Amino acid sequence: MEELSAFGTVTARSPVIATPAMGAAQRRFANAALVLESELDPPSLLAALKRTERAFGRRPGQRWGDRVLDCDIVLWSGGAWRTKSLTIPHPAFAERQFVLDPACAIAPDWRTPPHGLSLAHHQARLTRPRPLPR
Numbered sequence: 001m002e003e004l005s006a007f008g009t010v011t012a013r014s015p016v017i018a019t020p021a022m023g024a025a026q027r028r029f030a031n032a033a034l035v036l037e038s039e040l041d042p043p044s045l046l047a048a049l050k051r052t053e054r055a056f057g058r059r060p061g062q063r064w065g066d067r068v069l070d071c072d073i074v075l076w077s078g079g080a081w082r083t084k085s086l087t088i089p090h091p092a093f094a095e096r097q098f099v100l101d102p103a104c105a106i107a108p109d110w111r112t113p114p115h116g117l118s119l120a121h122h123q124a125r126l127t128r129p130r131p132l133p134r
Contacts, residue, residue: 001034003056004071007048008038014102022098033074033102042073042081042088049073074099080113089113094122 001013012035019029038045049071056069074090081088089112093099100123103110108120 001032003052004034004036004049007040007045008036011035011037012106014105017098017102019098029098031098031102033099033106035107042076042078042086043083046073046086074103075110075112095126097123097126100126 001010004010014033016030016032019031021027021029036045040048053069053071058068058070072090073086073088074093076088090099093103094112100119104119104123108118108123110119111117112119112122
């Protein structure tokens with residue numbers, strides 16, 4: 001998180017949360033979220049994040065495999081953003097507890113496009129008890 005302050009001002013940091021592996025990965029992950037105030041537009045920020053990943057030793061490889069660092073832009077204060085290489089909000093954020101738990105620790109009231117639900121609402125939908133199938 002300290003390294004990302006090179007791209008702006010980090011105004012909030014979540015605790016680091018250990019989570020089980022997803023996909024082909026063989027080890028647990030440490031997940032966290034931060035709020036970054038930056039002058040960079042989303043594509044420029046994404047390019048900077050990818051350079052940081054490489055500086056920490058990340059190499060191209062298997063999707064969802066073990067990796068040293070993985071930085072994503074999940075939400076943006078400017079609302080939605082969509083290009084060939086970047087979609088904000090992240091398409092799967094609302095289905096991933098490892099994203100929502102740290103995000104809710106620092107910004108539970110953040111409203112997400114296009115429907116305006118808060119992060120806390122997304123987390124409640126994801127974690128609510130469901131009846132067993134009959």
